[in-house]
Amino acid sequence: xxxxxxxxxxxxxxxxxxxxxxxxxxxxxxxxxxxxxxxxxxxxxxxxxxxxxxxxxxxxxxxxxxxxxxxxxxxxxxxxxxxxxxxxxxxxxxxxxxxxxxxxxxxxxxxxxxxxxxxxxxxxxxxxxxxxxxxxxxxxxxxxxxxxxxxxxxxxxxxxxxxxxxxxxxxxxxxxxxxxxxxxxxxxxxxxxxxxxxxxxxxxxxxxxxxxxxxxxxxxxxxxxxxxxxxxxxxxxxxxxxxxxxxxxxxxxxxxxxxxxxxxxxxxxxxxxxxxxxxxxxxxxxxxxxxxxxxxxxxxxxxxxxxxxxxxxxxxxxxxxxxxxxxxxxxxxxxxxxxxxxxxxxxxxxxxxxxxxxxxxxxxxxxxxxxxxxxxxxxxxxxxxxxxxxxxxxxxxxxxxxxx
Amino acid sequence: xxxxxxxxxxxxxxxxxxxxxxxxxxxxxxxxxxxxxxxxxxxxxxxxxxxxxxxxxxxxxxxxxxxxxxxxxxxxxxxxxxxxxxxxxxxxxxxxxxxxxxxxxxxxxxxxxxxxxxxxxxxxxxxxxxxxxxxxxxxxxxxxxxxxxxxxxxxxxxxxxxxxxxxxxxxxxxxxxxxxxxxxxxxxxxxxxxxxxxxxxxxxxxxxxxxxxxxxxxxxxxxxxxxxxxxxxxxxxxxxxxxxxxxxxxxxxxxxxxxxxxxxxxxxxxxxxxxxxxxxxxxxxxxxxxxxxxxxxxxxxxxxxxxxxxxxxxxxxxxxxxxxxxxxxxxxxxxxxxxxxxxxxxxxxxxxxxxxxxxxxxxxxxxxxxxxxxxxxxxxxxxxxxxxxxxxxxxxxxxxxxxx
Numbered sequence: 001x002x003x004x005x006x007x008x009x010x011x012x013x014x015x016x017x018x019x020x021x022x023x024x025x026x027x028x029x030x031x032x033x034x035x036x037x038x039x040x041x042x043x044x045x046x047x048x049x050x051x052x053x054x055x056x057x058x059x060x061x062x063x064x065x066x067x068x069x070x071x072x073x074x075x076x077x078x079x080x081x082x083x084x085x086x087x088x089x090x091x092x093x094x095x096x097x098x099x100x101x102x103x104x105x106x107x108x109x110x111x112x113x114x115x116x117x118x119x120x121x122x123x124x125x126x127x128x129x130x131x132x133x134x135x136x137x138x139x140x141x142x143x144x145x146x147x148x149x150x151x152x153x154x155x156x157x158x159x160x161x162x163x164x165x166x167x168x169x170x171x172x173x174x175x176x177x178x179x180x181x182x183x184x185x186x187x188x189x190x191x192x193x194x195x196x197x198x199x200x201x202x203x204x205x206x207x208x209x210x211x212x213x214x215x216x217x218x219x220x221x222x223x224x225x226x227x228x229x230x231x232x233x234x235x236x237x238x239x240x241x242x243x244x245x246x247x248x249x250x251x252x253x254x255x256x257x258x259x260x261x262x263x264x265x266x267x268x269x270x271x272x273x274x275x276x277x278x279x280x281x282x283x284x285x286x287x288x289x290x291x292x293x294x295x296x297x298x299x300x301x302x303x304x305x306x307x308x309x310x311x312x313x314x315x316x317x318x319x320x321x322x323x324x325x326x327x328x329x330x331x332x333x334x335x336x337x338x339x340x341x342x343x344x345x346x347x348x349x350x351x352x353x354x355x356x357x358x359x360x361x362x363x364x365x366x367x368x369x370x371x372x373x374x375x376x377x378x379x380x381x382x383x384x385x386x387x388x389x390x391x392x393x394x395x396x397x398x399x400x401x402x403x404x
Numbered sequence: 405x406x407x408x409x410x411x412x413x414x415x416x417x418x419x420x421x422x423x424x425x426x427x428x429x430x431x432x433x434x435x436x437x438x439x440x441x442x443x444x445x446x447x448x449x450x451x452x453x454x455x456x457x458x459x460x461x462x463x464x465x466x467x468x469x470x471x472x473x474x475x476x477x478x479x480x481x482x483x484x485x486x487x488x489x490x491x492x493x494x495x496x497x498x499x500x501x502x503x504x505x506x507x508x509x510x511x512x513x514x515x516x517x518x519x520x521x522x523x524x525x526x527x528x529x530x531x532x533x534x535x536x537x538x539x540x541x542x543x544x545x546x547x548x549x550x551x552x553x554x555x556x557x558x559x560x561x562x563x564x565x566x567x568x569x570x571x572x573x574x575x576x577x578x579x580x581x582x583x584x585x586x587x588x589x590x591x592x593x594x595x596x597x598x599x600x601x602x603x604x605x606x607x608x609x610x611x612x613x614x615x616x617x618x619x620x621x622x623x624x625x626x627x628x629x630x631x632x633x634x635x636x637x638x639x640x641x642x643x644x645x646x647x648x649x650x651x652x653x654x655x656x657x658x659x660x661x662x663x664x665x666x667x668x669x670x671x672x673x674x675x676x677x678x679x680x681x682x683x684x685x686x687x688x689x690x691x692x693x694x695x696x697x698x699x700x701x702x703x704x705x706x707x708x709x710x711x712x713x714x715x716x717x718x719x720x721x722x723x724x725x726x727x728x729x730x731x732x733x734x735x736x737x738x739x740x741x742x743x744x745x746x747x748x749x750x751x752x753x754x755x756x757x758x759x760x761x762x763x764x765x766x767x768x769x770x771x772x773x774x775x776x777x778x779x780x781x782x783x784x785x786x787x788x789x790x791x792x793x794x795x796x797x798x799x800x801x802x803x804x805x806x807x808x
Contacts, residue, residue, distance in 0.1 A: 082753065317522045
């Protein structure tokens with residue numbers, strides 16, 4: 001299993017497990033995160049109007065309890081979306097069963113699902129799986145990371161340690177989500193656990209700001225899932241002084257959380273369905289931040305740009321066209337465009353027009369596995385970065401017959 | 405050449421030509437439409453902020469002259485987009501040359517281009533081509549239809565006759581645009597010519613309304629070209645009483661123009677790059693028209709829906725997910741979803757939830773070349789239809805190496 005080579009520590013007081021309970025044929029399909037101590041929690045859910053049952057359930061839990069979360073139960077294989085009243089009952093029952101087995105209050109359990117839409121969870125299997133998973137709770141995060149995968153080909157983990165007032169604080173993130181052209185089924189899940197002690201408001205603001213520049217810049221085309229969620233749990237066992245907004249410790253901790261999210265977001269793109277390359281779109285000197293974000297996302301999500309990069313074809317006109325339809329308002333006559341990678345950097349258009357460039361060199365630049373498209377707009381001070389994968393024949397093959 | 409089997413008449417007083425002038429290696433690349441009598445003109449141009457030089461030029465012409473247009477010169481192979489001051493000069497020179505050769509005023513000529521962005525037009529070849537094309541002007545629209553093609557595999561023509569006060573009026577449309585997942589390079593061109601006599605305001609309002617429900621519902625994902633344009637010329641030689649807004653004749657003529665646009669829009673989708681199926685998305689009983697349009701377009705443009713239909717996989721959850729992220733606000737708990745084709749019709753989800761359905765029958769339904777996705781929202785009286793093609797491995801192949 002790739003990704004497993006990374007040495008990952010685990011924040012104090014947390015345990016994880018991942019087992020096979022029978023939703024999928026063979027692979028692990030049920031994971032639990034558990035904390036010995038009550039956690040402050042923050043979460044960001046999909047903006048899709050069609051929300052899966054576990055998300056509807058979690059929103060209700062977090063309305064009444066943001067400071068005493070103890071566990072998250074996640075299944076893969078079935079999304080529990082478009083499942084009506086029965087789906088909501090099953091989400092609740094999943095939390096109840098987890099609480100019973102762990103001996104904690106029901107309202108301290110969050111639930112999450114990913115998989116096929118419109119199918120009910122097989123509750124008997126799931127409940128037996130919860131019993132089994134609790135027996136396997138331990139300090140190895142890999143079984144959990146495996147249990148939340150769907151079409152992912154690699155587990156996605158990242159850990160960061162940071163010193164806060166002399167105390168070592170650990171942030172561990174585990175994510176899934178492979179189809180990042182459009183997320184398949186279209187689910188992107190990310191669970192962060194940390195032993196930091198932090199005020200709930202501070203945790204919330206850190207998570208929101210970080211998600212905006214990471215997962216929200218890879219989920220580039222609005223093809224957001226019914227099930228997308230990012231959750232962070234902080235149990236305070238690191239013993240640091242409680243973190244409050246806009247303090248030095250806050251920014252240090254932000255930086256740690258943001259690194260974890262950035263790395264996980266990149267790993268999701270790298271594992272894009274059938275993807276061979278990561279495309280990093282950097283928009284510089286935009287008139288304002290909203291425009292920079294729109295333009296970066298439009299370029300990173302353009303099928304024409306994706307296929308051109310896959311074909312290692314310096315078709316910069318498609319980049320300009322995508323900027324033009326992004327909805328941002330700007331002067332196209334000022335744009336400079338560079339292609340960049342480990343093999344070098346080449347200016348291919350200047351002041352909105354094509355210029356002669358070295359085709360051989362650009363083809364070499366585009367042959368890298370990480371290709372950067374740098375659009376210097378020369379009309380302001382805002383910037384934004386978005387990530388996409390290329391679009392390949394393999395993507396179509398994977399997604400053409402997903403259910404069968 | 406497919407499409408040529410269709411018998412096409414030509415409106416009175418128009419002549420067309422299509423020749424090879426050397427922009428492309430072998431295929432025809434220059435077309436001219438000419439009218440013996442002055443035409444009332446209306447046009448709709450791309451909403452892309454990055455507009456090609458011919459569009460910028462035409463907008464200026466139409467500001468001062470909407471009643472004496474005599475010709476349109478169109479080239480394929482080079483888009484004349486992102487070409488700066490020289491590009492604008494070349495667009496103007498194309499009009500001047502056409503005017504010289506035809507012996508008409510420069511301001512009675514419109515120009516149009518499609519092809520690669522960022523390359524200057526080879527003006528010597530183009531000017532010689534204009535001389536050549538004028539010699540070939542005649543009543544066969546097929547050479548013109550061929551001359552405006554890029555990655556199109558079929559010519560796209562449709563003609564409709566309508567009686568207005570006892571006078572026979574003809575509307576002929578010629579279009580190009582194959583990449584309709586995202587239009588390749590991303591150009592969609594459509595030229596309509598008619599011998600109707602019509603007031604300029606009436607012509608304008610007819611064109612706008614019709615484009616909104618045809619080309620704008622296939623150009624589904626905002627990946628609009630720098631070069632997209634739809635133009636209609638009406639020379640009045642049919643001898644009908646001048647058409648004014650909101651009269652019976654107006655609506656009869658609207659219907660004729662709309663049929664031509666609808667058929668051409670469908671032909672564009674059918675010829676989508678690598679497409680094997682047309683997906684028609686019908687949204688019924690939506691809360692309002694704007695929501696119906698958003699939802700229909702989101703579904704028709706979803707890569708996940710496109711690949712599922714290509715794979716003949718009844719993955720209706722992806723349809724609900726696309727509706728959910730469309731930006732429209734609605735109650736997901738009321739949605740019914742049908743798959744429909746010449747092979748029958750099957751309800752697959754009801755009141756926002758999946759229901760048991762006949763997998764074998766649905767697979768048969770999805771095997772048709774025209775698949776209809778009918779979303780009955782049961783929460784209002786608005787409706788909308790959008791069209792998309794499926795997404796295939798072939799699309800990626802075509803677009804991965806377009807320039808080379």
